[in-house]
Amino acid sequence: MKIRFECVCAALVLGAALGMAHAGPRKVEIVAEWNRLSFDLGDKAAEKAYDEQQTYKKVLMQGVKADSKDNLYVSTARWGGKEVPATLSKLVRKGTEWKLQPFPSKSMNDVNNPRGLKAVLGFEIDRNDVMWILDQGHVAGAPSGPGDEKLIAWDLRAGKEIARYEFKDSDTDKKCSFLNDVVVDNDAGVVYISDSGIFCDPLKGGLIVYDIRSGQAKRVLSAPEWVNNEEYQFKINGRDVLKPVDGKPNGMKTGADGIALSGDKKTLYWTNLTGNRLLSLPTDLIRDFSKSEDDVKSAVKVVATLPSNTDGMTSDRMGNLYMTALSLNGIMKRDAATGAITTWFSHEDISWPDTLAWGPGGSLYLVSNHLHMWVDGDMDFDNPAVPNFRIYRTSTQAQPYHAK
Template sequence: MYKIICHWSRLDWNFPEVVMKQEYETNQIWKKAMPASVKVDLQGQFYVSVPRWSHGIPATMNRIVVKEGKPLLEAFPSWDWNTAGQVDVLQSVLGYEIDEYNRMWLLDQGKMAYEPSAEGSQKLVIWDLNTNKLIDSIVIPSEIAPYRTSFLNDLVVDNKNGFVYITDSGCGHQDHPLRGGIIIYNMSTKTLRRVLDQHFSTQDFPNFHFQIDYKPVFKDKPLRIGADGIALSADRSTLYYCQATGRNLYAIHTGLLRNEQMPLEQINGAVQVLGSKGTTTDGMHADNRGNLFYTMLEGKGIGFFDARDRSFHKFVSDDRMLWVDGVAFDQKGSIIFNSNRLHEMFGDDDIDWSNPYNLIIWKAYVGKDAKSYLYG
């Protein structure tokens, strides 16, 4: 039903220069190099984002290459395009999407090591995987995603109607009030709009605490993350989302979001609470048949929501699935997802770096006709 595609004790790169590898090893940068989201393109090439939540991460966007039988990361689209401190190229990517036209939509958080985003660093970069060329780069300004508090998390793409929906977790600085929200990008007008700003559904659930393996997560300073996971129904009519520190699933009709004249108050009042997933969730992805797959942090695996009867189900679970992050579809009826031990890597827990299964990319079969929402 499910299997491991590849795994690491710690991430390693196919470095172009020996000095880069030496710096990576000497400074133990690998201790904060975390694979955040995994996706596969139409040619079957796997990609992995590694956000720069700590200084020194070699490349934030990568593809997986195999050298001497070992899976390594290689900067994508190039090493130059991953130059830290150069705002017009990729600074820190967490969420991204590969659409039905084989275009990659990269959401650049801009900020590194939780420092304020530099002007021009927050952006939506569109890359054509067929021609390996830049299509467009849209800057997301501070009035849409505040440079201090923004934490651009994930996105979904609606090419049929010409919109992109983005979650801003609003947790860009632990000492500032959280400011979650949803950002809408209109492809035809190239304009951005922020909605559901600090709405209860995009904020962290008050006083929320959770455990993984009966251990409190970030016990000394509990996690506070607003809007995080996001998914779009195959008919493009419903946007689903959730906060990371909370268990509820929320939904809103996209017709309201596509109408730029719609009052913010009316959008606020249209949010539906679909119920509890029974687990905290990071990544989500809808299929072409009315199911919404979501990561189960507490449940150590993947669950799914059946939109037809509004029911929640467990799909797959494994004790090695520690902090399941991104989830996506391949072109062969399976979901792919990764577990990265985020709560331990950025918490107070000690990691056994000799464990070959610290970081894992998984595959689980759904059905021969199961595909991403993009093909609905």
């Protein structure tokens, strides 16, 4: 499987095709694309078995993040089973191909390692090049074991783990929780986490706050009306999500998902994936662990009703929000000054825009992964009309929210 590398001129042509922002055509570059994901395991026999056994059909790319040197890392939560070679990887170039190299190491990605990574979906790299790794703990949807659901801080510069928090029963439900995404406030020393709660019906979504200095965490919101699925159905390119079962609608149900901080870090935003409300809480309230659930519930605000539901989100230093738009095949932007929400860019080739990530110089990365096709078992790994997995990059001319 070859990955196509786009030259600058091709990126400009694509950008013109994709550009639908109000300011005119937006230049968007395809950084890498795959029909099926390929790993660099340092073991030819293992790599051959991965291909021959078609293990690649069990692997879905979800997240992408960039460090200060513009190295890219991706997550592949083990939703397809323990056979997935790694759940967190660094992209490395081998000849003309990008491959996924287990990160921080093969041993840390060994599903049988009791202290290793089980199923990483959300992660973040802060301004100090510390990677905050959120481990869902669930492999192929099974309940997580002791110590499986955790948050690990990995210092990329020093090459070592500097913090670890294993979620307590008061933080997460080891059957229901679906730890989804994470955002970091280095100034206040706080990590905010969304829990989609998808493994139970009704859902058990929520928000969790981790205090870096004390090494303690607290679940700060579990109110069903704010962190669970809403009465909301959506389509991607005219296709239901998910496929009907026995002729009956089988709509996806996912709670708190995308999460972001305002530029001044005074406000925490989030959305429920099966919903189109942009919600918020003041961060000084939820950082105060003495506040009750009622205190938190009463402070929730519905900031806006969005033109699409969203998966990943982030903000710039000015407080503008960038949100993936699932039904609009792209990214929408909320202007901090006016509150206006516009389609920043969109194209039908972008299918299930999943995660956003800041790169150096104000660049913004986006993963498109056809997640709904993969979940339905309909992904074509040989000759898809559009490559199944793509990483896009564009420029924002802005500083990320966590800029110094």
